[in-house]
Every structure is written in C-alpha cells, then in structure tokens.
Amino acid sequence: MLKLYGCGSPNVFKVQLLLAELGLDHAFEAVPLYGDALRGAEFRALNPNGRLPVLVDAERQQVEEEQSPSVAQAGLTARFCR
Ligand SMILES: N[C@@H](CCC(=O)N[C@@H](CS)C(=O)NCC(=O)O)C(=O)O
DSSP states (O other), X not given: OEEEXXXXXXXXXXXXXXXXXXXXXXXXXXXXXXXXXXXXXXXXXXXXXXXXXXXXXXXXXXXXXXXXXXXXXXXXHHHHOO
C-alpha cells in the first residue's frame, strides 16, 4: 500500500496527479507545512530532508520518494507502467 504524506502544494499535487493517472490506490496523510511537524523525529525518519512530498510503499518498507516529483515519476512509472 502506498502512502503519500503531503500538504496543499504544487509539488504534492504533481505526485497526486501521477498516482491518479497510474490508477494507484494510496492513502494520504496531511502534514502541516508550517510548524514543527516536518522537523520532528517521526517525520525525519521518513525523510531526513524534512520536506514534502514523501511517498512510502508499506509493502517494500521503504521511502520511494523524498526529493522531487520527477524522481517520483521515474520510480513509479518504472514500477507500475509495464
Ligand atoms: N525538491 C523538492 C522540494 C520539496 C519542497 O520544497 N517541499 C516543500 C513543500 S512544496 C517543503 O516541504 N517545504 C518545507 C520546508 O522547506 O521546510 C521537490 O521538488 O519536490
């Protein structure tokens, strides 16, 4: 199961759009862009850069995306577009 951590930003929206285009079910967890959430240990364990979006694949137990929508696009299309 994919889980996207995001906020209402264009970078997050690009990943949401890609997931929709690929027809991939995913959970979404809203993370406040401002405040301490991105600096907390729990979030830093997901993404040491402390930035959104983050896409986690629970089955693979790894963070798929933590840098840019283009990285996410490359990773997701490589895995799911066959
Ligand atoms: N290179 C990343 C940048 C991600 C990014 O800057 N995310 C913003 C939200 S759109 C963020 O998390 N900002 C919080 C911060 O910089 O503290 C991408 O293109 O997705």
